[in-house]
Amino acid sequence: MNNSTEILFSIGQSMYGFTMLIILTATIILFIKKRTPATWMILIGYLLVCISYLTSLIIITIAGRSSMDTMLQIQGISSIVKSLSYLIFAIGLIMLAITEFSKKEFRP
Known part of the structure; x- marks a missing residue:
């Protein structure tokens, strides 16, 4: 990777963080x-x-010294774990929306 690519990845990771x-x-x-x-x-x-x-950032950095197959396997597992975490978050968000915003307000 050259410097401009590293800068782009650093900016992206910083914004995401x-x-x-x-x-x-x-x-x-x-x-x-x-x-x-x-x-x-x-x-x-x-x-x-x-x-x-x-x-995943830490493990991928460490695994970067290993083979490409190991790196891809770690990224795949990391992707699954992150997706499951987002799924839990999304289910909670849907539950909140259903319980809090679908209540009918009584106005006499």
Whole structure:
């Protein structure tokens, strides 16, 4: 990789990390304000997203010294773990939307 490619990847990773931090902060605030099964799932799901992202960065960096097959296998497993984490987050978000925003308000 040349310097311009490394800079692009660094900028992308930094932006993604900053975005993750903002969403994590929002999920924590949501959980503190309203503790329901939905917000539990949102918080747990997004914590797993953050953990799996950081873990995959570390493992892929270490595995970069190994063969390409090992690297691809690790990326595949990492992708599955991140997808499952996002699935938990998304289910919690759907649960929150259904329970909080589908209530009919009574106005006399």
